[in-house]
Amino acid sequence: MVKGAAYLLLALLIVGAILWQWLSERTRDRVVLDRRLEAIATPDAVTTRPIIAVTVPERIAPLLAQAQVELTISTLQMLTGAMLIATLIVLLLFGPAAAVVLVVGVPMAALSWLQGRARKRIDALAEALPLYLDGVRQLQAVGNSLSQALSRALADAPDSVRSYFAPVGRRLAMGAPVAETMQQLADRLQVPEISMIAAAIRTNLRYGGSIATVFGNLANILRERVRIRRDLQAATSEAKVSARVLIAMPLLAMALLVGMNRAYIEFFIDDPRGRTMSMVAIGLEVVGIVIIRRMLRLAF
Structure with missing residues (x-):
C-alpha cells in the first residue's frame, strides 16, 4: 500500500512537472508577444527582460507578500525539478516510505519556514510603524500634503517600513490616490496594522478632520499593541518550551x-x-x- 502510494505521488509529480512546463511555455509566448507589441508602440523605450511572476492561491498570496518572497516561473521550475529528482533518488535508495515522508515533509517544512520569515518581518514592521507615522505627522505639520508626507517620511523610516511601503511611494509619486494605494497594500499584506492605517486615511478623506491627530492616536495604539504582543510572548514562552x-x-x-x-x-x-x-x-x-x-x- 505504501509502495503504491509512493509511486502514485511520483507519477503525480512527473505529470505536474510536464503540465507546468507546458503552461510556462504558453506564458512565455504571451510575454514575448507583449514585448513585441510594446516595442512597436514605443520604439524608443528600453526593453528589459521581464520577471514572470506566478499566480498563487489567495490563501498563500498574503503569506508570500508578508515574507517578501516572490515566486517566478524559473524559480518554481527549478524547485519542482529538484523535488522530482530528490524523490526519485530517495525512492530508489531508501524505499517508498521514505519517498512519501519526503514528498509530505518538504512542503510542510517550506511552509513552516515561510510562516516564520513572515512573522519576523511583520513583527519588525509593526514595531517600526509608530515611528513612521510620527514622521508623517511632523511633515504634515510643516505644510506637506498627505501624499507628500507619506512619500517623504519613507526617507527616514526604518528599513522594515521602506521595504513594504516602497510600492506605495512609487504609486503616490505617479499621482495615484492615497486611499486606494494604501488599501491595495492592506489587501495585499492583510496585516491588521496596515489595515488600520488604510481605514484611518479612507475615513479622514471621506469625512474630514485632522489626519495628524488621527495618526498620533494610531501611533499610540500601535505602540500599545507591540507592548501587549511582547507581554504575550513572555507569558507563553514557558508553554512554547x-x-x-x-x-x-x-x-x-x-x-x-x-x-x-x-x-x-x-x-x-x-x-x-x-x-x-x-x-x-x-x-x-x-x-x-x-x-x-x-x-x-x-x-x-
Whole structure:
C-alpha cells in the first residue's frame, strides 16, 4: 500500500512537472508577444527582460507578500525539478516510505519556514510603524500634503517600513490616490496594522478632520499593541518550551533506541507491520505538531 502510494505521488509529480512546463511555455509566448507589441508602440523605450511572476492561491498570496518572497516561473521550475529528482533518488535508495515522508515533509517544512520569515518581518514592521507615522505627522505639520508626507517620511523610516511601503511611494509619486494605494497594500499584506492605517486615511478623506491627530492616536495604539504582543510572548514562552520538548521527546527516544539496539529499527523497515506502525507514528507526530502550534498561536 505504501509502495503504491509512493509511486502514485511520483507519477503525480512527473505529470505536474510536464503540465507546468507546458503552461510556462504558453506564458512565455504571451510575454514575448507583449514585448513585441510594446516595442512597436514605443520604439524608443528600453526593453528589459521581464520577471514572470506566478499566480498563487489567495490563501498563500498574503503569506508570500508578508515574507517578501516572490515566486517566478524559473524559480518554481527549478524547485519542482529538484523535488522530482530528490524523490526519485530517495525512492530508489531508501524505499517508498521514505519517498512519501519526503514528498509530505518538504512542503510542510517550506511552509513552516515561510510562516516564520513572515512573522519576523511583520513583527519588525509593526514595531517600526509608530515611528513612521510620527514622521508623517511632523511633515504634515510643516505644510506637506498627505501624499507628500507619506512619500517623504519613507526617507527616514526604518528599513522594515521602506521595504513594504516602497510600492506605495512609487504609486503616490505617479499621482495615484492615497486611499486606494494604501488599501491595495492592506489587501495585499492583510496585516491588521496596515489595515488600520488604510481605514484611518479612507475615513479622514471621506469625512474630514485632522489626519495628524488621527495618526498620533494610531501611533499610540500601535505602540500599545507591540507592548501587549511582547507581554504575550513572555507569558507563553514557558508553554512554547514545553511544546518543543514534547515534540522532540519521541524523536529522541527513537534515536536512543536505535543507538542502543540497531536491530530494533529493522522491524520498522523490513516487516510490513513495522512499516505500517512507523507511518502511523509519523502521522500522529505531524498531527500533534500541528495541534500544538495552533494552540500556541495567539492573535489579537
